[in-house]
Amino acid sequence: xxxxxxxxxxxxxxxxxxxxxxxxxxxxxxxxxxxxxxxxxxxxxxxxxxxxxxxxxxxxxxxxxxxxxxxxxxxxxxxxxxxxxxxxxxxxxxxxxxxxxxxxxxxxxxxxxxxxxxxxxxxxxxxxxxxxxxxxxxxxxxxxxxxxxxxxxxxxxxxxxxxxxxxxxxxxxxxxxxxxxxxxxxxxxxxxxxxxxxxxxxxxxxxxxxxxxxxxxxxxxxxxxxxxxxxxxxxxxxxxxxxxxxxxxxxxxxxxxxxxxxxxxxxxxxxxxxxxxxxxxxxxx
Numbered sequence: 001x002x003x004x005x006x007x008x009x010x011x012x013x014x015x016x017x018x019x020x021x022x023x024x025x026x027x028x029x030x031x032x033x034x035x036x037x038x039x040x041x042x043x044x045x046x047x048x049x050x051x052x053x054x055x056x057x058x059x060x061x062x063x064x065x066x067x068x069x070x071x072x073x074x075x076x077x078x079x080x081x082x083x084x085x086x087x088x089x090x091x092x093x094x095x096x097x098x099x100x101x102x103x104x105x106x107x108x109x110x111x112x113x114x115x116x117x118x119x120x121x122x123x124x125x126x127x128x129x130x131x132x133x134x135x136x137x138x139x140x141x142x143x144x145x146x147x148x149x150x151x152x153x154x155x156x157x158x159x160x161x162x163x164x165x166x167x168x169x170x171x172x173x174x175x176x177x178x179x180x181x182x183x184x185x186x187x188x189x190x191x192x193x194x195x196x197x198x199x200x201x202x203x204x205x206x207x208x209x210x211x212x213x214x215x216x217x218x219x220x221x222x223x224x225x226x227x228x229x230x231x232x233x234x235x236x237x238x239x240x241x242x243x244x245x246x247x248x249x250x251x252x253x254x255x256x257x258x259x260x261x262x263x264x265x266x267x268x269x270x271x272x273x274x275x276x277x278x279x280x281x282x283x284x285x
Contacts, residue, residue: 005025005073005077006018006021006022008076008077009021009076013264017263017264017267017275019275020065020069020263020275021069021072021073021263024065024066024069024070024073025039025069025070025073027066028050028066028070031050031053032046035049040074040077040079041074041079041080042070042074042079042080042082043082044082044085044086044087044088045087046082047067047070047082047083047085047087047088047091048087048088048090048091049091051063051067051088051091051092051094051095052091052094052095054066054095055094055095055098055099059099060095060096060099060100061279061282062279063092063095064092064257064258064282065257065263065279065282067083067088067092068083068257068260068261068262068263069262069263070083071083071084071260071262072262072263072264084260107241107242107243107247107251108247108250108251108253108254109137109138109227109243109247109248109250109251109252110251110252110254110255111138111251111255113231113241113251114134114135114138114251116231116234117134117227117230117231117234118131118134118135120230120231120233120234121134121230124212125198125208125212125214126208126212128190128193128194128197128198129194129205129206129208129214129218130226130230131190132187132190132191132194132204132205133147133205133218133223133226134230135184135186135187135190136150136165136183136187136191136204136205137223137245137248138248138251138252139181139182139183139184139187139252140165140167140181140183141248141249141252141253141269141270141271142167142181142248142249142271143245143246143249143271144220144221144223144245144246145220146167147205147220147223147245147248148203148205148217148218148219148220148223149168149203149217150165150167150203150204150205151202151203151204152191152195152200152201152202152204154166154167154168154204155188155191155192156180158180158182161182162182162185163182163183163184163185163187163188164180164181164182164183165180165181165183166178166179166180166181167179167180167181167271179271191204198214200214202217203216203217203218205217205218206218207219207222220245223244223245224243224244224245227243227244227245227247228242228243231243249270250282252269252270253266253269253270253278253282254282256269257282263275263278266278
């Protein structure tokens with residue numbers, strides 16, 4: 001059955017994504033066999049029971065990934081998708097309460113933490129730079145070095161689609177085939193205000209000393225220090241966490257995952273080529 005189902009997906013997804021979807025569906029198919037239940041069409045009660053089963057043996061990120069994979073497969077195979085039904089949502093909430101979200105490495109900079117950090121930014125040059133850094137990092141989900149390489153001339157507008165910023169080179173694209181990354185109107189305005197107010201050219205992110213003097217391109221190693229300086233005055237829940245340049249990528253990826261985005265969408269947005277690499281950021285949350 002799985003082979004017939006995936007024939008129509010051939011060429012639409014990368015090999016790694018198809019491999020991940022196939023594996024997730026096979027796990028579900030094997031479980032359905034033990035319950036003597038058909039895999040398709042699925043019901044909300046069946047998927048909720050599957051979540052409860054996985055909660056006793058898998059990490060929360062693995063469970064959420066598998067449910068997102070199943071939802072994508074259900075929809076693209078023109079079957080009902082019960083993964084957003086109340087029964088499944090409640091099962092996922094039970095799962096989170098049961099096994100939690102184990103913290104590993106840097107803390108994800110999710111939207112709720114981002115909003116708190118934005119409130120700490122001042123109205124001076126450093127505060128303006130910090131707001132640009134926070135929103136640029138979260139919206140583009142790029143690596144530290146890539147954030148620091150963005151230049152004002154990389155800003156563009158796609159007719160009918162809105163504002164974007166051009167990524168000229170990335171870790172997974174060393175040949176320089178540029179990529180357009182959508183950004184919000186508010187971020188575009190913030191960046192152009194930063195440029196116009198301080199008459200800047202070249203790199204968007206700059207060093208700013210304690211006297212407010214704007215220097216050259218920001219060193220990627222400084223991003224973690226900036227984030228942790230901003231969180232220093234927040235409440236203990238946030239202040240006790242450890243933020244780094246990777247926090248943008250994993251935080252935005254988790255927000256996308258919890259909003260129901262497919263693994264393919266998250267990988268495309270974050271620039272991950274393999275499912276394993278993407279899951280290294282999501283594993284344990």
